[in-house]
Amino acid sequence: MENKKSVTIHDIARVLQIDSSTVSRALNNNPRVSAKTKKIVQDKAKEMHYRPNTLASNLRTQKSNTIGIIVPHITKYFFSTAISGIEEEAHKAGYNVIICQSKDSEDLEAKNINTLLSSRVDGILLSPAIKTSTIDHIQKAMESNIPIFFFDRYIKEVSTTKVITDDRITSKELALHLLSQGIRKLAVLTGDTKVSIYDNRVKGIYDAFKESGLNTESKLIMQQIKLDIDEAHEAINKWVEKKVDFDAVFAMNDMAAIGAQKALQEKGFKIPEDVLVAGFSNEPIAKLVSPPITTVHQPAAEIGKLAAKKIINHIQESDKSILASETAVLDSELIIRESTLRKK
Amino acid sequence: MENKKSVTIHDIARVLQIDSSTVSRALNNNPRVSAKTKKIVQDKAKEMHYRPNTLASNLRTQKSNTIGIIVPHITKYFFSTAISGIEEEAHKAGYNVIICQSKDSEDLEAKNINTLLSSRVDGILLSPAIKTSTIDHIQKAMESNIPIFFFDRYIKEVSTTKVITDDRITSKELALHLLSQGIRKLAVLTGDTKVSIYDNRVKGIYDAFKESGLNTESKLIMQQIKLDIDEAHEAINKWVEKKVDFDAVFAMNDMAAIGAQKALQEKGFKIPEDVLVAGFSNEPIAKLVSPPITTVHQPAAEIGKLAAKKIINHIQESDKSILASETAVLDSELIIRESTLRKK
DNA sequence: AATTATTGTACAATCGATTGTATTTTTTTT
DNA sequence: AAAAAAAATACAATCGATTGTACAATAATT
Numbered sequence A, B: 001m002e003n004k005k006s007v008t009i010h011d012i013a014r015v016l017q018i019d020s021s022t023v024s025r026a027l028n029n030n031p032r033v034s035a036k037t038k039k040i041v042q043d044k045a046k047e048m049h050y051r052p053n054t055l056a057s058n059l060r061t062q063k064s065n066t067i068g069i070i071v072p073h074i075t076k077y078f079f080s081t082a083i084s085g086i087e088e089e090a091h092k093a094g095y096n097v098i099i100c101q102s103k104d105s106e107d108l109e110a111k112n113i114n115t116l117l118s119s120r121v122d123g124i125l126l127s128p129a130i131k132t133s134t135i136d137h138i139q140k141a142m143e144s145n146i147p148i149f150f151f152d153r154y155i156k157e158v159s160t161t162k163v164i165t166d167d168r169i170t171s172k173e174l175a176l177h178l179l180s181q182g183i184r185k186l187a188v189l190t191g192d193t194k195v196s197i198y199d200n201r202v203k204g205i206y207d208a209f210k211e212s213g214l215n216t217e218s219k220l221i222m223q224q225i226k227l228d229i230d231e232a233h234e235a236i237n238k239w240v241e242k243k244v245d246f247d248a249v250f251a252m253n254d255m256a257a258i259g260a261q262k263a264l265q266e267k268g269f270k271i272p273e274d275v276l277v278a279g280f281s282n283e284p285i286a287k288l289v290s291p292p293i294t295t296v297h298q299p300a301a302e303i304g305k306l307a308a309k310k311i312i313n314h315i316q317e318s319d320k321s322i323l324a325s326e327t328a329v330l331d332s333e334l335i336i337r338e339s340t341l342r343k344k
Numbered sequence C: 001a002a003t004t005a006t007t008g009t010a011c012a013a014t015c016g017a018t019t020g021t022a023t024t025t026t027t028t029t030t
Numbered sequence D: 001a002a003a004a005a006a007a008a009t010a011c012a013a014t015c016g017a018t019t020g021t022a023c024a025a026t027a028a029t030t
Helices: A009-016 A020-027 A035-047 A055-059 A079-094 A105-117 A136-143 A167-180 A195-211 A229-241 A254-266 A301-317 B008-017 B019-026 B035-047 B055-061 B077-092 B105-116 B137-145 B168-181 B198-213 B229-241 B254-266 B298-318
Strands: A066-071 A095-102 A123-126 A150-151 A161-163 A186-190 A220-224 A250-251 A276-277 A295-297 A329-331 A331-336 B066-071 B094-101 B123-126 B148-151 B162-165 B186-188 B220-224 B250-252 B276-278 B295-297 B329-331 B333-335
Touching: A009 A020, A009 A035, A020 A035, A020 B250, A035 B148, A055 B055, A066 A079, A079 A229, A079 A301, A079 B298, A095 A254, A105 A136, A123 A301, A136 A150, A136 B295, A150 B333, A161 A167, A161 A301, A161 A331, A167 A186, A167 A195, A167 A250, A167 A276, A167 A295, A167 B077, A167 B333, A186 A195, A195 B229, A229 A254, A229 B254, A250 A254, A254 B186, A276 B168, A301 A329, A329 B035, A331 B162, B008 B019, B008 B035, B008 B250, B019 B035, B035 B186, B055 B220, B066 B105, B066 B298, B077 B298, B094 B105, B105 B123, B105 B137, B123 B298, B137 B148, B162 B168, B162 B298, B168 B198, B168 B250, B168 B276, B168 B295, B168 B333, B186 B198, B198 B220, B220 B229, B229 B254, B250 B254, B298 B329
Parallel strands: A066 A095, A066 A123, A123 A150, A150 A161, A161 A329, A186 A220, A186 A250, A250 A276, B066 B094, B066 B123, B123 B148, B148 B162, B162 B329, B186 B220, B186 B250, B250 B276
Antiparallel strands: A295 A331, B295 B333
């Protein structure tokens, strides 16, 4: 079997005895080509199974109509949902997306950025890695003149457009809700507060304490962990064994909340009678465990959509000077479930 | 701010007063360039922040070092895990991936294939949409001479390499396990049996009945639904209301199993005392509900890795004639949990 | 019918990297 | 030191599509 080479506009031009530029214009519906010729060309293109070579086109036009996405983990529901949102908007506008995972590693993130820039993406939507401590690789990329926007997570020191949620506000709401249940002491499981989202959520908790006039010294304990089931499980176990007193757990994501709930139940605590448990992000699983867990719904798909819209806008805006970097904040929503409702 | 054009090998060549072909060879470590010149060029390239233009390179070399992936939904844990596996192997081999979602629509799937072919990916890994009834778009793509391999799901009528799991065998195992618990009647919630995976799982159940010498007429009922929480919930409710007799549910994915379990519990049935419940795929959530649900673990990451390896092998093999299409079957694993263990 | 305006096509350069061939420079051999 | 061999570099075509400019064909105007 010979190696079938793919059909080019030159092949079509040769067959029709016309110039390839005319073929190109005909296929792109350019007014300089007569309707008659267009029809002939388009028919022949279909007949010959012509498929435009995006590489060649992109090279010539200096744009790839592609948006790069970098997320920590595509297996996380929040991110895969956000990606879906980005994809949807991107496709609507005729853009493709390339998805990369940083696995929360700064190295990989830098590599991903490089790959995307080499692929000449028109823009990058980035939700930075937890471990991102230096911002060199991002700064350098921004010098290359292709826009990099943040979504969900962001880096304070980098000034660019971001699409985020009002974590701080909703975190405060959740904390107020817990306090309103009359708890003695709140235990918080947080992620690295160098990460914007965790920082904001913690600040929200302090806001709630301040507003309630409560003393964080005596009524709040906090521990930083890797926010997954196992580490949360372990952290709670240690607290219980050390007889640390608390009667509510606020974990900064749902997986940690589930791990905490499991650990507490194994130790014989009843949720919510003995201890309240709350999470964050509204993973589908949160409402399926027993009891269903109070959490915060973040509009992942909307974040993705908006971020995509914004960067596409930016790409297509010829006069870049009028585009300042802005911060779009989407509302998140407190979802109260059984796990934090004290029975009367 | 002027529009910074990116640095090309020609820019480097001009600065160094040498030919761009030498620059190209120096950067690619070609033996035709002296070590001294290589050093000079590479240093200068770094200094000038040179970044190769992948588009140009790909156009010239007629390969993109990119693999396209099409899955029904990236938000499904199984698929995002498989994608992670593919990515890992691909990156190891110097390939990038482009990920597309078909949303289980044949139209979108065809569009995705077209996009990928236009982007000149070197190969496509496809897990076909449920709704894929015609195979034209796949056949046509295969004519274009770029390999399309299946993973997880496949289409019988299309002969190409596939990487799948031994669903039928493990489904049979699971069914045997249920039968061994001494059940009266098994209720099966299946997806569209036109889809390979569901077809195989159903066949596995029949295998188990045959092996046990049991009559499927009297001891098995089956219903085809969209395998999600809500439809499963509804299906179970209807059965219960109609007083259909069964004391075990085998749902062909975990979400449906969870929906079924919820519905049964709401109707007052105890799991597993009154009814056994089993799912499929070992979603993380399956072990977190109460009671934890018996399921089948499918090695998603391994499937992805193997599929990636196979297609990269195929791409890099110059003598395509020796490559026949093959079927790799990976073992899946029965995971028995509380939901199907009758208390003695 | 001659001139101008308009429309449709063809020509040729270009995007940036790669690569076969030709040429120059250096090294080795006699 | 001249000839041959080897190494390093330069030249030029190419990948496929796009696009500004030039030219030809037709239509409109006088």
